[in-house]
Amino acid sequence: VKRPLTAEDLENGITVKVTPAAVGEDTVVTAVVTDPQGNTSPEGKDNSTVDLVVPGDVDGDGEKT
Structure with missing residues (x-):
């Protein structure tokens, strides 16, 4: 997600939705902030x-049997 960082973001944080990896695999999120002068x-x-x-789900329907 590329967008300006606001004072509100710094005070309250931000939420970024990501698509999770497959079951049992790691989902990794990385972030870098770059200022208007290009410093990162x-x-x-x-x-x-x-x-x-x-x-307890023995038949794979998502419910405990």
């Missing part, structure tokens, strides 16, 4: 693993 921040990075398996 160090890269920020975070990750999560998607787990869509319902404990």
Whole structure:
């Protein structure tokens, strides 16, 4: 997502929606901020693993059986 960073963003943070990776795989998000003069921040990075398996779901319908 490329857009200007506002004072409100700095105060409240921002939310960026991403499409998760496949079940069991890491979703990685990286961010860099560039000012109007072209100076860039160090890269920020975070990750999560998607787990869509319902404990006790023996038939794969997404519900505990």
